[in-house]
Amino acid sequence: NDFIVKKKKIKRGDTFGSILEENFIDYPEVHKILQKIKTQVSVKKLQIGKPYTLLFSKDSIKAPKVFIYQKDIQGYTIVQLRDSIYGLKKNKPVRTVQMEASGTIESSLYQTMLDNGYNEALTYYLSDIYAWTIDFFRLQKGDRFKIIYTEKFVDDTISIGIKKIKAASFEHKGQIIEAYEFQTDSTKGIIDYFDQYAKNLRRAFLKAPVSFGRVSSRYNLKRRISFYGRVKPHKGTDFAAAVGTPIMTTANGTVVKSSYSKGNGNYVTIKHNNKYSTQYLHMRRRKVKVGQYVKQGDVIGWVGMTGYTSGPHVCYRFWKNGRQVDPFKQKLPEAKPISKSLKNKFLTYVKPVKNQLNCIVYN
Numbered sequence: 001n002d003f004i005v006k007k008k009k010i011k012r013g014d015t016f017g018s019i020l021e022e023n024f025i026d027y028p029e030v031h032k033i034l035q036k037i038k039t040q041v042s043v044k045k046l047q048i049g050k051p052y053t054l055l056f057s058k059d060s061i062k063a064p065k066v067f068i069y070q071k072d073i074q075g076y077t078i079v080q081l082r083d084s085i086y087g088l089k090k091n092k093p094v095r096t097v098q099m100e101a102s103g104t105i106e107s108s109l110y111q112t113m114l115d116n117g118y119n120e121a122l123t124y125y126l127s128d129i130y131a132w133t134i135d136f137f138r139l140q141k142g143d144r145f146k147i148i149y150t151e152k153f154v155d156d157t158i159s160i161g162i163k164k165i166k167a168a169s170f171e172h173k174g175q176i177i178e179a180y181e182f183q184t185d186s187t188k189g190i191i192d193y194f195d196q197y198a199k200n201l202r203r204a205f206l207k208a209p210v211s212f213g214r215v216s217s218r219y220n221l222k223r224r225i226s227f228y229g230r231v232k233p234h235k236g237t238d239f240a241a242a243v244g245t246p247i248m249t250t251a252n253g254t255v256v257k258s259s260y261s262k263g264n265g266n267y268v269t270i271k272h273n274n275k276y277s278t279q280y281l282h283m284r285r286r287k288v289k290v291g292q293y294v295k296q297g298d299v300i301g302w303v304g305m306t307g308y309t310s311g312p313h314v315c316y317r318f319w320k321n322g323r324q325v326d327p328f329k330q331k332l333p334e335a336k337p338i339s340k341s342l343k344n345k346f347l348t349y350v351k352p353v354k355n356q357l358n359c360i361v362y363n
Contacts, residue, residue: 003055003065010050016043016067016079023054024063025081033079037087041077043069074154092154096163099151102362105143109136116363119151121162124211129165129179129193132203132335134172135328137239145170146360148353167353177201178357180350184342192335196354198343202335204272205327206250206296209280209316210241210303235324236281236315243312245303247280248296250316255292255300264315265306270294281315282307 017030025033037043046052046069055066063082070076074094079087101122103112110123126147127136150163168179178196193201249270256277257269266283284304288294305312318327338346 002058004058006054006056006064008052008054010046010048010052012048014046014048016046019052019054020064020067020081033081033085036085037079041079041087041089043067043077043079043087047071073158073160094160095153095156096150097153098166099149100360101145101147101149102360103145104362105139105141107141109139109145119159119162122147122149122165125149125162125165126168126170127211129168129201130170130177131206131208132332133177133201134170135207137208140173143170143172144362146357146362148356148360167357169357178354180346180353182338182342182346182349184338192338194338194346196350198338198346200335200337204251204296204333204335205276205278206248207328208239209247209250209278209314210239210245211248236279236317237327238313238315240311240313241303243284243302243304245314246299247283247301247303247314249280249294249298249300250278251276251296253278253294255288255290255294258286258288258290261307263308265309266301266304267307268300270300275321277319279317279319281317282309282313 016034017027020030020033021027034043051070053066053068053070054064055068056062057065061082065080065082067079067081068076069079073092075089075091077087077089079085101113101116101118103116103118105112106115109127110120113120113123126145130136146169147165148167149165152160152163154160164181165179166181170177170179179193179201180195181191182194183191195201251270251272253270253272253276255268256271257267257279260266264281266286267279267281268283268286268288269277269279271277280300282304283301283306286301288298288300294300303312303314309315316327318325318330320330
């Protein structure tokens with residue numbers, strides 16, 4: 001209220017100097033300002049489309065007193081142009097709010113989130129929690145969920161992302177699987193999700209090597225491959241996804257192959273232990289090298305169309321005791337269970353959170 005405010009957006013060709021010169025600050029003065037603020041802030045790279053504000057004193061001086069550049073939703077740069085010249089970076093305060101969500105699946109989890117007006121990132125957080133227990137490529141109409149989560153806001157109304165999911169309940173094929181966040185190691189800061197019976201929801205293997213996509217072809221020993229024009233066993237599971245989609249290792253292990261072949265294209269093979277190995281084909285590019293140790297969920301490459309393939313996807317192959325098998329038909333080993341000493345503490349913690357979940361009404 002103490003200033004005349006002029007708000008604009010950065011146009012092609014705009015620079016800090018050109019903006020000031022357009023507003024009656026000549027080049028020698030611009031140079032002086034840049035010299036004063038060079039160790040405080042940088043105004044060299046102004047992005048096209050980003051907003052900036054000029055504040056003018058309510059006096060006869062035409063030149064602005066303050067320049068404010070908003071680089072993103074939360075952060076901005078202030079340059080005092082007259083009197084005591086200085087520059088500083090500021091961040092708008094972030095407010096974390098506990099929220100609730102629920103929905104019933106009609107087509108997909110992602111679409112249900114959008115239809116109900118929730119932050120679309122909530123889809124990925126929820127799918128990550130249930131990645132080992134629910135096949136999100138096979139959700140059924142009528143499956144439903146409830147979620148207690150926290151979201152971060154600036155200016156009270158602008159979301160800057162989901163912080164975490166505190167608890168969730170997912171009903172799939174008539175079975176309800178609850179999930180509760182719980183810290184199992186305060187020293188290392190290890191947090192896992194456990195169901196209502198204190199059973200770890202994580203498994204030794206992820207269900208899929210990509211976060212989202214669709215299963216375009218399953219393990220099938222009698223499948224007709226269009227490329228060959230004849231019946232040829234397909235011992236992998238194809239996950240169709242856009243070129244550039246990150247491919248994740250489904251379990252901890254050591255990279256034993258990171259190479260290229262005519263049929264496989266760019267591919268990676270990981271040995272998890274003496275019993276299990278996995279392979280990932282048709283990558284656009286590989287990220288890992290032979291001998292490298294990778295952890296579950298690490299990105300090992302990106303979806304592409306290298307090798308014999310008719311479209312962008314990752315072919316996921318799974319070996320058990322040296323034999324290629326269908327990963328969807330395996331009873332995968334579970335992660336380490338919660339310790340007996342923590343189980344009672346967990347059950348006590350869960351009780352009020354479970355009551356809150358039960359009170360959420362399905363949309």
